[in-house]
Amino acid sequence: MIVSSKMRRLIRNQEGWTRKMFEEGMQMKKTLGDDKVYDFSLGNPDVEPPQALKSALIDMLMQTTPGMHKYMENSGYQSVREGIAEYLKTHYGLPFTSKHIFMSVGCAGGINILFKSMLNKGDEIIVPNPFFWEFKNYIENFGGIMKLVDTKEDFQLDIEKIEGAINDKTKAILINSPNNPTGAVYSEESLKELAKLLYRKREEGKEIYIVADEAYKKIIYDDAVLPNIFEIYDLVVSITSHSKDLALPGERIGYIAISPNIKEIDLLVSGLIISIRALGFVNAPALFQRAAGMFQENSVDVLEYKKKRDILYNTLIESGFECVKPGGAFYLFPKSPIKDELAFVKRVQREERILVVPGRGFGRSGYFRIAYCVTMEKIMNALDGFRRIGKRYY
Amino acid sequence: MVISNKISESMKSSSWIRAMFEEGEKLKKQYGQDQIFDFTLGNPIAEPPDELKRELIKIVSSDIKGKHRYMTNSGYEDVREEIAAFHRELSGLAFTKNNIIMTVGSAGGINVILKALLDPGDEVIVPCPFFVEFMFYIENHGGVMKLVDTKDDFHLDIEKIKGAITEKTKAIIVNSPNNPTGVVYNEEELKELAALLNMRKKKGQRIFVISDEAYRKIIYDNIRFPDLFPLYEDTITITSHSKDLALPGERIGYITVSPLMKNADKLIDAAIFANRILGFINAPAIMQRLVGKFQKNSVDIADYQKKRDVIYDILVDAGFEVVKPEGAFYIFPKSPIKDDIKFVRNLQKHHVLGVPGIGFGKPGYFRIAYCVEMDIIERSRPFFKEVLGRTKH
Numbered sequence: 001m002i003v004s005s006k007m008r009r010l011i012r013n014q015e016g017w018t019r020k021m022f023e024e025g026m027q028m029k030k031t032l033g034d035d036k037v038y039d040f041s042l043g044n045p046d047v048e049p050p051q052a053l054k055s056a057l058i059d060m061l062m063q064t065t066p067g068m069h070k071y072m073e074n075s076g077y078q079s080v081r082e083g084i085a086e087y088l089k090t091h092y093g094l095p096f097t098s099k100h101i102f103m104s105v106g107c108a109g110g111i112n113i114l115f116k117s118m119l120n121k122g123d124e125i126i127v128p129n130p131f132f133w134e135f136k137n138y139i140e141n142f143g144g145i146m147k148l149v150d151t152k153e154d155f156q157l158d159i160e161k162i163e164g165a166i167n168d169k170t171k172a173i174l175i176n177s178p179n180n181p182t183g184a185v186y187s188e189e190s191l192k193e194l195a196k197l198l199y200r201k202r203e204e205g206k207e208i209y210i211v212a213d214e215a216y217k218k219i220i221y222d223d224a225v226l227p228n229i230f231e232i233y234d235l236v237v238s239i240t241s242h243s244k245d246l247a248l249p250g251e252r253i254g255y256i257a258i259s260p261n262i263k264e265i266d267l268l269v270s271g272l273i274i275s276i277r278a279l280g281f282v283n284a285p286a287l288f289q290r291a292a293g294m295f296q297e298n299s300v301d302v303l304e305y306k307k308k309r310d311i312l313y314n315t316l317i318e319s320g321f322e323c324v325k326p327g328g329a330f331y332l333f334p335k336s337p338i339k340d341e342l343a344f345v346k347r348v349q350r351e352e353r354i355l356v357v358p359g360r361g362f363g364r365s366g367y368f369r370i371a372y373c374v375t376m377e378k379i380m381n382a383l384d385g386f387r388r389i390g391k392r393y394y
Numbered sequence: 395m396v397i398s399n400k401i402s403e404s405m406k407s408s409s410w411i412r413a414m415f416e417e418g419e420k421l422k423k424q425y426g427q428d429q430i431f432d433f434t435l436g437n438p439i440a441e442p443p444d445e446l447k448r449e450l451i452k453i454v455s456s457d458i459k460g461k462h463r464y465m466t467n468s469g470y471e472d473v474r475e476e477i478a479a480f481h482r483e484l485s486g487l488a489f490t491k492n493n494i495i496m497t498v499g500s501a502g503g504i505n506v507i508l509k510a511l512l513d514p515g516d517e518v519i520v521p522c523p524f525f526v527e528f529m530f531y532i533e534n535h536g537g538v539m540k541l542v543d544t545k546d547d548f549h550l551d552i553e554k555i556k557g558a559i560t561e562k563t564k565a566i567i568v569n570s571p572n573n574p575t576g577v578v579y580n581e582e583e584l585k586e587l588a589a590l591l592n593m594r595k596k597k598g599q600r601i602f603v604i605s606d607e608a609y610r611k612i613i614y615d616n617i618r619f620p621d622l623f624p625l626y627e628d629t630i631t632i633t634s635h636s637k638d639l640a641l642p643g644e645r646i647g648y649i650t651v652s653p654l655m656k657n658a659d660k661l662i663d664a665a666i667f668a669n670r671i672l673g674f675i676n677a678p679a680i681m682q683r684l685v686g687k688f689q690k691n692s693v694d695i696a697d698y699q700k701k702r703d704v705i706y707d708i709l710v711d712a713g714f715e716v717v718k719p720e721g722a723f724y725i726f727p728k729s730p731i732k733d734d735i736k737f738v739r740n741l742q743k744h745h746v747l748g749v750p751g752i753g754f755g756k757p758g759y760f761r762i763a764y765c766v767e768m769d770i771i772e773r774s775r776p777f778f779k780e781v782l783g784r785t786k787h
Contacts, residue, residue: 002600002657003664004513006536011667044464054454061451064441071437071642105498105645108673116534120398137671142398209396249464250679252498264396271397274404278530280501285678286643 010137025355032353038382041355043180045330045373047300049247056294060287068290074273074283076103076255080293087296088257092230095260102256102272103284106249107215107241109276110256111138111174114211114237116279117271119144123171125211128157130333130364132180132213145169148363154324155184155333159193166201172209173198177226178216181362181369182333183309183326185220188227195233212238215254218245218299220328221306234261237268242292244330245299253288305330308372308379315383319390330373333359337393341368352385404530414738418747431746431774436573438723438765440640440693446684453683461683467676468666469496469648473686480689481650485621488653495665496677499645500608500634502669504531504567507604507630507649509672510664512537516564518604521550523726523756525573525606537564541755547717548575548726552586559594565602566591571609574754574761575726576702576719578613581620588626595628605631608647609722611638611692614699617720627654630661635685637723638692646681698723698764704771705764712778723765726751729758730785740785744777 001008022041029037060068075081081098088096104110115125121143127135129148139146147170149161162173173194177186198208212229217240220226230236236259243249256272258265276282283289309326316323316334323334336344336359345358345368359367372379395402415434422430441447453461468474474491481489497503508518514536520528522541532539542558545551555566566587570579591601605622610633613619622629629652636642649665651658669675676682702719709716709727716727729737734750734757741748741760751759764771 002511002655002661004511004516006513007510007664007668010671011664042464046460048459049462057454058451061447061454064447066441067439069442069641069643071435071636105673106675108675110673112673117397117401120400123398134671138673141672243464248462250462250676252675252678262396267402268396270405271401274401274530277501277527278404278534279672280503280505280531281498281674282501282645283643285645285681287680288678 024349028349028353036353038352038354038378038385040370040372040374040382041357043330043371043373044249045244045247045300046375047247047373050295050298050300053246053291053295053298057287057291060290069286072283072286074276075269076101076284076289077286077293080289083293084255084257084296092228094230096257097260099265099269100258100260102258102269103289104239104254104256104276105281105284106243106252107213107239107254108134108138109252109281109284110239110241110254111135111211111213112141113272113275113279113281114239114256115139115142115144116275117268118171118209122169124167124169125171126162126165126173128162128175130155130181130359130362130367132176133361133363135174135176144171151182151184155179155182157186157190157194159190159197162194163197166206166208168206170206170208172211174211174213176213176215178220178326178328179331180216180329181331181357181359182324183329183331184324185224185226185327188232191227191229191232198233198235207235209235209237212236214238215241216244216329219302219305219330221302221309222327224327226328230259230261234259237262242288246292246295247300248288248292251285251288253284253292255284255292304376305373308376311383312370312372312379312386315386316390319387320394321390330371332370332372333367334370336366336368337389339366341366344368348389352389354382354385354389414749417742421742421745421747425745429745431770431777433762433764433766434747434749436723436763436765437642438637438640438693439767440697440765442640443688443691443693446639446688446691449687450680450684453680462679465676465679467670469494469677470682470686473682476686477648477650477689481623485623487623489650490653492662493651493653493658495649495651495662495669496682497632497647497649497669498674498677499636499642500606500632500647501527501531502645502674502677503632503634503647503649504528504604504606505534505672506665506668506674507632508532508535508537508565509668510661511564511602515562517560517562519555519558519563519566521555521568523548523574523751523754523759525569526753526755528567538562548572548577550579550583550587552583552590555587556590559601561599563599563601565604567604567606569606569608571613571719571721572724573609573722574724574749574751575717576722576724577717578617578619578720581625584620584622584625591626591628600628603629605629607631608634609637612695612698612723613721614695614702615720623652623654627652627656629655635681635688639685639688640693641681641685644678644681646677646685648677701764701768701771704768705762708771708775708778709762711775712782714778714782723763725762725764726754726759727762729760730782732758734758734760737785741781744781746774746777746781
């Protein structure tokens with residue numbers, strides 16, 4: 001057989017209908033025209049990087065510094081890491097230095113090298129559900145086991161359930177806030193409770209890490225502040241992506257930040273160096289390391305996203321949908337009006353040409369995900385469709 | 395412990411390389427950068443071609459909408475089409491964009507292909523000496539590396555390869571021009587390899603050739619690089635633009651799957667999927683656009699050839715036994731004493747830094763990476779002489 005049986009199993013398990021839906025959508029766009037299809041299925045933001053970033057890139061390239069495209073240390077440019085550490089120091093109030101920062105090939109690359117460094121075969125990672133499906137692959141790539149734990153009705157952490165899921169094999173809990181697919185921002189209170197639980201486990205001799213996927217950390221609404229996870233708990237490793245905040249998803253740039261409170265830092269960094277080499281990333285792309293380093297304070301226009309969220313959220317609620325108001329990211333995760341959300345999603349696609357993703361793609365049937373990182377025009381044109389759907393079901 | 399046992403072991407086994415690297419750094423601080431002849435790293439000083447630099451500025455300045463966004467996981471269609479056209483021209487075979495997957499360098503590409511091919515326990519044959527990272531790449535995905543010695547001239551030993559094939563053999567990784575030896579496999583030996591593998595195929599076993607062609611364009615004396623695709627149908631090549639376009643830090647390369655391969659579409663789909671789940675997602679966007687147009691370009695090969703000539707002359711003149719490399723920018727002389735680590739330490743005392751052969755699975759040799767300034771190569775001449783004189787007496 002040309003493809004390994006392990007791989008065939010992976011492909012079978014998840015590419016069936018998601019792929020089919022995606023392809024049907026593409027087909028629809030081809031036959032009906034882009035403007036007749038309302039595609040809310042992808043987290044591929046329709047925004048451009050800040051103009052200043054573009055100018056900075058051009059400046060860098062015009063200067064043609066010798067060696068600017070060469071290999072550097074596997075962990076990334078020292079100067080870039082120093083700049084990021086400085087930024088984190090100011091924002092989190094902890095003594096970050098360049099050694100706490102490890103540049104990575106996006107967030108996905110960062111999580112993979114981290115798990116490669118951390119996981120023994122059979123180690124368990126707790127993941128609050130609903131969840132970004134790729135986490136499962138990232139964990140299983142290295143022989144880890146994903147333990148899903150349902151969140152509460154409002155998609156906040158259910159500490160009791162998490163406690164119930166912890167055992168001797170638990171190595172870490174992977175949180176993603178602001179969350180994909182729900183947009184939930186975990187409250188400071190719930191994170192403190194989580195920390196309390198983990199410290200209690202520590203007394204019982206169990207060291208559990210928090211791995212925080214902070215890809216959406218800058219996209220947060222209503223003056224909400226992302227709780228400072230580094231202050232709340234000590235064994236924290238966060239992963240940042242510049243796919244969303246600087247709108248550079250195709251360039252694959254992000255970084256790992258290791259809490260200054262982790263005593264085994266040198267060991268972890270050595271592990272990451274081996275892992276980034278072994279997995280073939282080698283280093284984060286050189287040019288965009290430098291660019292990202294200069295724009296830590298920047299972000300895309302969050303107000304614009306907030307407007308989009310408000311319009312869509314209000315329309316959904318007025319039309320009868322049940323939906324938790326998201327505090328960040330650019331996703332809405334309403335309840336499906338019928339139990340079989342796949343049937344619902346297909347009907348919406350057929351009748352309204354609105355493309356959304358069924359909740360089972362995120363471990364939660366009975367819901368569907370709307371990614372509203374599209375143009376305002378697209379959203380406005382789709383509103384009547386959502387209203388009609390509401391009328392049909394409510 | 396924060397890290398896994400497996401990673402901890404990998405760290406131990408590579409710790410002496412690190413120790414050596416650190417000693418070298420110390421020497422540089424002590425005596426000054428220009429008094430140390432550092433031949434340890436394959437990180438070329440060459441700059442990308444000027445027209446490539448200009449094109450990069452053009453792309454970055456352009457107003458193409460969404461040029462930093464995600465694209466299909468396999469990479470931009472038009473770029474893949476440009477690369478397919480290049481391959482059509484090379485071999486006359488019917489490559490299309492579907493045969494090409496853009497990757498995060500060749501290291502990323504090999505990982506992706508191995509993830510798609512290997513089940514736990516599957517064996518991958520690697521001719522030795524070898525680029526030591528191959529071992530990581532294979533073991534990442536549960537594979538088992540089977541090293542097979544090359545001949546004295548570092549060419550493939552087909553008999554030994556034959557002896558190493560078992561029912562578990564899934565692939566063989568060839569790397570020509572070779573790191574660390576600089577040897578280029580000739581058409582004849584590759585045909586013999588193909589004949590051997592085709593024999594297994596008749597018995598129902600498919601063995602894939604994964605050809606790491608990172609140094610393909612760095613080739614000397616007007617020899618022709620034998621294209622593997624017409625020779626063997628289950629061929630996958632991995633291309634990097636780290637060396638030929640001098641873009642190692644940007645991580646750009648691609649996988650090419652033979653158009654003659656049966657069920658190639660299944661392998662290609664699996665590789666695209668692996669690209670996603672290993673966290674690469676896609677090759678860096680801007681670099682993809684850039685390299686499509688530069689498939690025929692490369693850094694100054696004549697310059698590398700001059701350096702090869704000088705370093706070869708220095709080593710032979712000093713009395714080293716060495717195979718003359720035909721490509722890449724490495725030379726792999728025999729250590730005058732059996733203990734190559736000890737010999738490399740002696741070299742260090744004479745301010746010359748190289749890598750012991752054991753780092754490439756071949757004790758008793760050492761590697762010199764001559765992708766440095768010509769001045770450093772020329773000035774190293776007396777030191778090689780001296781160290782050999784002392785080691786022998």
